[in-house]
Amino acid sequence: MSDLKRLGLHDLHVELGGRMVPFAGYEMPVQYPAGVMKEHLQTRAAAGLFDVSHMGQVILRPKQGMEALCLGFEALMPVDVLGLAQGRQRYGLFTSETGGILDDLMFANRGDHLFVVVNAACKEADVAHMRAHLGDVAEVEFIADRALVALQGPAAEAALGSLVPEVAAMRFMDVGVFGWQGAEVWVSRSGYTGEDGYEISVPEAVAEGFVRALLACDGVMPIGLGARDSLRLEAGLCLYGHDIDTTTSPVEAGLTWAIQKARRAGGARAGGFPGAERILRELAEGPERCRVGLRPEGRAPMREGVELFATDGTPLGKVTSGGFGPSVEAPVAMGYVPASYAKTGTAIEGEVRGKRLPVAVAEMPFNPTTYKR
Amino acid sequence: MKYTEEHEWLRVEGDLVVVGITEHAATQLGDVVFVELPETETMVAAGDEVVVIESVKAASDILAPVDGEIVAVNAKLVDNPGLVNEDPTGAAWFFKMKLDDLSVLDQFMDEDEYNDLIG
DSSP: OTTSEEOTTHHHHHHTTOEEEEETTEEEEEEOTTOHHHHHHHHHHSEEEEEOTTSEEEEEEESSOHHHHHHHHHTTSSSOOTTOOTTBEEEEEEEOTTSOEEEEEEEEEOSSSEEEEEOGGGHHHHHHHHHHHHTTTEEEEEEOSEEEEEEESTTHHHHHHHHOGGGGGOOTTBEEEEEETTEEEEEESOOSSSSSEEEEEEEHHHHHHHHHHHHTSTTEEEOOHHHHHHHHHHTTOOOBTTTBOTTSOTTTTTOGGGSOGGGSTTSTTOOOSTTHHHHHHHHHHOOSEEEEEEEESSSSOOOTTOEEEOTTSOEEEEEEEEEEETTTTEEEEEEEEEGGGOSTTOEEEEEETTEEEEEEEEOSOSSOOOOOO | OEEOTTSEEEEEETTEEEEEEOHHHHHHHOSEEEEEOOOSSEEEOTTOEEEEEEESSOEEEEEOSSSEEEEEEOTHHHHOTTHHHHOTTTTTOOEEEEOSOGGGGGGSBOHHHHHHHHO
C-alpha cells in the first residue's frame, strides 16, 4: 500500500485493531475487531466514531464581499447559496454542462466565509473547479492540517457535549466554531448515517487526543468504512461514483429537495448553473429514469451492478448500491429504473448469479432517520 | 479433521464426509448474511461451486473438495446464516458428501499443516 496516503490518525486505527484497506487513495479502516454488523448496530443504538479525514475541507474567503461569493458559488450549483443563513449548512452538488453531477458536498455559511466539505476522490478536481470559476470572488483555501471525524448515533450528543457543551443546543444542519483544550473545533450537526450526530473538524495536532477522549465516552465505538456504507445505504443516502456521477442528473437521482425554489423556473435566481437546461426540463416534465429504493424478496443481497428487469424480461437498469441492512435485517439496495417502474411497490426482478429474483421498488430511507430538527 | 487450501474443513462421519469452513475463513468473510445450499442427491465434481455464502462485505463460494454425492445439507444455515460466524467448525457444517473411497482425503492438510498455511 506504498502509493497510498496515510491518515493523521493512522497509528490509532492500527492500535484499535482496524483492518486497513485502500480507499480513495488512502489507507482506511474498513472495520475494527467488532466487525461490520456490530459496528453498524452500535451506531444506531449508541454512538459510532468515524474518521473521515480523507474528505476535502475547503474555505472560500470572499474577495468582493459575501454576496458576490454566494452568487459565484451559485453559478456552479442548482442550489440556493445566497439564502443560507449564517450558522447553517446545506447540501450542494456541482453540476456539469450536460446536467450530470461532478460531486456532491456540504457547505456552511460561517459569517465571513463559506466552509465546504467535498468527497475524497473528487477533492483535487473540485478545488481546481472552484479555483477556475471562483477566482474573481473567492480565495480558495484547501485545509490540509485538520482532521475530520463524525460522531453519529443517539449517544452522540451526550458524548460530544461532555467535551464541547455548546453542541447540545445545536439543531440538524447547524454549524458552530467552539473550543476544546485551547484548540478550535468546527462542528456541524449532520452526518451520513441517518442518525442524529455531528461532524467535527479538529486541528491535526490535537486530533488523536480529541478522538481518544470521545472513545472514552459511554457507548462510543470506532466504526470502519464497511458499516459507514451499510448505515448510509439504509438511510437512502447517495454515494458519489456509485449512485450519482457525471451521467446522472440531480432530478434522476431524486435530489430535487436540494434544488431550492430560488433556482427553479419562476424563482428569484432561476437557472444560471451548469446543465440548467436539462435539470429545469426534468423538473418540469419528470426525468426518464429515477433512482429508487429496492427491497429484494429473498435473503440474497443484490449488490452494485445487479441488472434489473421487468417481470416480462424488459431490461430496466442496474443496482448502484446494495447489500444487507443490519438494522432492517434484510437485503436493501438502490438503483435506476425507467420512471414508469419507479412507483413504490412495483414488482421487478434482479439477476443474481444467473437467476432472476423478485425485488420490489420501495420507499427510502429503509431505516427511519432520527435527525434533531 | 482435514483441511483444504480453500479453508474448508472435512470431517469423516461413518462413510460420509462433512464439510464446513474454518474459523479463519469465517473471520475473513465477516458477518455471514446469506447462505445458498445445493440440492441433495446431486453428483458433484471436485472444484464445483456448491454453496454460495454472502457476508456483509462480499459473495463467495464453497467448492466441492472431492468428487461425490451431496447427501445432506444443513438447512439451519438458510434461516440463521450468522451460525457460520458463531460456530463455524461445529453447528455450521454446510453439507455431507458420500465418496467412493475415503482415502482421497489423504491428499489434504492436517491441522498442523493448515495452521502453518494461515500462520
